[in-house]
Amino acid sequence: MQEERLAIHLRERPSQLKEAKNKGVKIIGYFPGNYVPEELIYASGAVPLCLINGGDSQPAEAALSVVPQVICPFARAQIGERLLKENPYYSMIDMLVAPITCQHLKKVAEVWEYNGDLEIFKLGIPHQHNNDFELEYFTDRLRVLKDRLQVFTGNKITDEKITQAIGLYNKMRELLKNISSLRCTSPSLLSGLDFVKLNHASLNADPAFMVDFLDSVYHELKDKQQVTKTDAPRILLIGPNIGYGDYKILELVKAAGGDIVIEEICEGIRYYWNKIKSKDDLFKSLAKGYLVDRVPCAFMRYSTRKRFDFTLKLVKDFGVSGVIWYELLCCETYDSESYFFSQEMGDRNIPMLILESDYSTVDTGQLKTRIEAFIEILRGVME
C-alpha cells in the first residue's frame, strides 16, 4: 500500500516538475555530500533536486568521451546522464548548486561550467573548520547563495521561509532516523536495501509529501516491531554516496543472508543523524549545522579519527558483527581511509570486507563470491 503510494508519486514526479517549470518554478539541482542546505533552495520557492544517479554503467561510460577513467564512476555518471539526455531530472534543472568538495564532483561542476549551458553556483566548502575564519567563509557564501537564489527565482527569501524550511527538513531527518533506528532491535522489519530506497526517494520526492509519507511508514513499522532473534549476521555498510539505482551490493548481501542494519553513507546517516539547530542568525545556524555538527565526509581534514569513532559507536549500538566497506574505484580519500579502518577494525576483531566497483556489469559474480564468503565467515558455515 505504502509502496504503491510512493511509487506513484515518484513516477509522476517528473511531469509534476515539468508542470511547475511551465508555471515559472525553478528546478535547482545539487550534488550529494550533504554540504548544500536544501532549506535555502526550498525557501526560495524553487524545487531542490539531488543529482545522485548511479549504478548503471552506461552513463559512466558515456562520460569517457569527456573525462578520463580516473574520475570516479559516480562523477562520470552525472556527466553521462546529462550527455545522454534520457533522465528527465538531469535535463530539466535550471541551475546547479555545486558543493566544491572532492576533486571528482568538482570536476563535474567544472565540465558543465566549461560547456556553458547551465547556470552554476559553486558553493565553496572549507575542508577544515578548526580556524574561525573558515566557518565565517562558509556562512558568508550561504548568504551569497541566498542572494543569488533570490535574483534567480525572483522570490524574496525571508527569515520566516528559511525557518519553515529548516523545520520541514528537520522533521524529515527525524523520521528517517527513527525509521532507520528501528532496525536496531528488529532488523527483519526493514532491509538495508529497502531503507536506502526509502532514503533515496526522499531526495527527489516533494518534501512535504515525503514527510507525511515517512510519518505513516514509521507508525506502521513501529506497530509491527518485535524483538526477533535471527541468525542473520548484522552488518554495517560504509561508503561515500550510494547512487540512486546502485543496489547491486545491497541485493547481493540480502541474497547471501546478511542483514544490513545501518549504513554510514553520505546521503544517509550523515544527513539524518543530526538536526539543524536554528538559533538567532539563521545563516550561522545553517553553516554550523552543515559544516561542523555532523560526521564529516572523508575528504575533510582531520576526519579519519572522527569518522572511525562514529562508525565504531554505530557498530556497538547496532550490535554489528561485520562491516562491509563499499567504495568506487579511484576514490582516493576513501581508498586511503580503508587502510586505517581495516587496521583498527582488525585490532578490535571486527571483520571487515572491502569491496570496490565501477558500476560495470561484469563484476557481479566476483562481488557475489566475496560477499557470500564474508557472510560464511560471520555466521560460521554450519548453521
Place this chain on the structure above:
Amino acid sequence: MIELLKLCGFSEQEIESELPRVGKAFNKLGITVEDIERGKQRLTKYYDVELKGVRKALRLIVRELVDALLVRDEGMKKVIYGFMAPGFDLLSSALVTKSRDVCSIHHSWAFQIVVGCIFGKIEPILEEAERKWLKAGMVAHCANLKTLVGPIVLGLYPKPDLLVTTGFLCETSPKTVDLFHELYDIPVWYVDACQDRTCGEYPEPSNRVASSTAKSLERLAERIQEVVGFEITNDMLLEVQDAKGKLNEAFGRIRGLVESSTPLPLSPAHENIWMCLNVLALSIDGITEATEAVDTLYEELQERVAKGLGVVEKEAPRVLATLPMGQTDPRLEYLACEVGIAIVATDRNLEVSIKETSEDPYMKFGIGMQLGAMHMPPAMRIPLLIEGCKKLNIDGVLDRFHVGCRAVAGDALLIENAINKELGIPVLLLEWENFDPRVYKHEEYKRRLEIFKTMMIVNRQS
C-alpha cells in the same frame, strides 16, 4: 663518488670537507658502487652537466637531500616538513634565514631528483608506500605521495615536529597526512582555500579567495612559530618573496630564451631542476646562490644560441607540453629530443598577468596562487593554453595527463578537443604518471612520438 659530486658542481675543497656527510647520507639510501656508476652515466646522458649553471643547481639539490637525511643525526632541534605546500616554501626560507637550528624542508623534490632521476632507484621507495595505503595499478594514487610515505615509513626522513600540506587541488595528500597523524603520531597542519571561483570571477584573481588563502597561510605561520619559538615577521617574508622574485625572473629569462630559439638550446629535462630549485629550503643567501646558478646558465645558453648549437635539430616541431616534466625520470624528455621534437614550454608557466599585487606578503601569496593555468578550472585553463600556443607558435600539444592527479587529469580530453577544434594542430594524448618511472615504455612512447612528429611536420606544410 668524488667524480659524481664533481658532476654535481661540488668544488674540490667542498668534496674534501663534505665527503663523510655525503657518504653517510648515501649509505642511508643504500647507494652502492653500481649505483654511483649508474648515477654518473645518467647525469652525463640526461643532463648538460658540462654547463656550469646546471652543475651549480645540482649542487644545491644534492646538499639539501644530504641535510634532510642527516637532520636528527646532526642534532637539529626543530624539524618541519612540508609536502605539496606552496606558501610553506616561503615560510621555510624565512625560518632557515633566521635560525640554523631549524630544518624546514619541502619534500620530496630533492629526493626525487637524486634518488629518481640521477640514481634511478626510486622504485623500491614507491613499492614500500604501496605496502601501506597507497595503491598501484589502474587506480593508482599519485606516486608523488609515495615518495613522501616511503621515506618516512623507512625512517629515511626522521619523524618531524610538524608535517604540513595543502589541499588546493588535491585530497590525496591531506588524507595521507591525516593518516600519518593517526598512525604515526606526527603533528600535522593544513593550508586550504576553496576553489569556488565561478565565471565572472576569472581571469582576475578573486579577493575573497586571496583573503581566505592568506588567512590560512597566516594560521600556518602561527603554528610554525609555536614549534620554532620565534616570530616570522611580515618583513622577513617580504624579503624572501623579493629574493624569490629575482630567482623567478632569472628562470623567466631562461624560459624566454628556450621559447624563442631554434635549435632548442636546452633539454626539457632541466625544467625539473628549476622547479626543484624554486622550492628548496634555502635561506636568502641560498636563494641568491640559486639565482647566480641560473644566471650563469643563462649566459652559457646565450653562447650556445649565438653559436647555433642545440639539443634538437633546427626548426624541429615546437611542442607545448601539459604538466611539469617527469620528476623522477628524465627518459621521456630525453626521448622527445632524440626523436626530434622541441618541447619549448609547459603549461605550468602559463599565467594570467596582473598589474599590481598586495603589500601584505600573505595576500600577495593568496593572489599569486590564483594566476597559474594549472590551478584554474578548464573554463580558464583552456583559453590560457590556446593563447599560449598561439603566442609561442606551437606546432603540437603533448597532452600528458598524470593519472594520479584527479584535478589536472580530468581536463585532458577537454584540452585535446579544444586544441583540435580551435587550433587544428596535432595533440598527443599520453596517459602518464609524473612520478613513477615504471610507466615508461620505450618502444611504445618512441613510436607514438615519431608519429606525432610526422603529423606536426605534415600539418605545418599544409
Place this chain on the structure above:
Amino acid sequence: MTKVVILNRNDEICASIVKHTGAEHRRLANKVMEEALQQAGLSFDEISYVIATGYGRITVPFADRQITELTCHARGVSHYAPNVGLAIDVGGQDAKGLKMNCGKLLDFVMSDKCAAGTGRFLELIAASLNLKLDDLGKLSLKSTSKASISSTCTVFARQEVVSRISEGVPLEDILAGIHDAIASRVARMVERLKIEPDVVFTGGVAKNIGVVKSLETKLGCKVLVPEEPLLSGAIGAALLGKEITLKALAQGKPVQKGRRSLNESTLF
C-alpha cells in the same frame, strides 16, 4: 577446470577427478560426477551430501548446497596442515589469499580481475616461448642471473620477454624473471593479510617449483605444497558436507538437501 572429490566417513578419498570443462561446465558437471562415481564404485544415491563450490557453483544442478571456494579451500587446507596461518591458492584465472587461525577463515584477499599473478600469465608466456607449461618451473631454476620482468601487466611482460630474447638473454634467466614477477604479484597481494606460518600453497600454479621457490624467497619462510594441490577446494567442500550431515544427524534433525537428479542440465 572441474574437480570432483568423493570422501568416505574416514576422510579417505574414494575418487578424485580433475578435468577441463571450459565454458561448458554447466552441461558437463554431471558427466564429471558420473566418472567419479564410476571410479569410486558408487551410485549417486549413495552420496550423502553434495556441495558445489567455485565459479560455477550456481550451475551444478544436483548439489545440495553452494559454498564459496574461499570457505572450502580454507577447510581443505586446514585438513592438510592444521596449523595453517596463510593459505595461498593460485589457479588458472584467479589468485586468493586466506588468513586463517585454528582452522578458521578470518579474512581473505582475491585477485580475479586480471591475468597477471594467475596461471594464465604462465600459460601465455609458455605459449609465446613455445614451451610446455609443465617444463617452465624446472627450466627457470637453471638460471644464474635473473632477468628483470615487469610484474604489473601480462601484455607488457610478454613484450619484455620478446625484447630480452632479441637481446640474447638466456632462456632460463628470462624464465627466472617471469617466475619472480608472478611471485612478486602474489606476495604483494597477500602481504595485506600478514604472513603467518604455516604458509600453504595450492592451485595449479603450486605445481610449478620455480614459483614455489620464488615465493619462499619473497615471503621469507617455507611454503608447504600438498601432494594434490588442485584438490584442496573439492576436499574442503566434501569435508564441510560431511560436517553438515553429521551435525544434523547428531541433533536428530533431517538433513536439508536440494532437489537431486543426475541428468544432463539443459539450458534455461
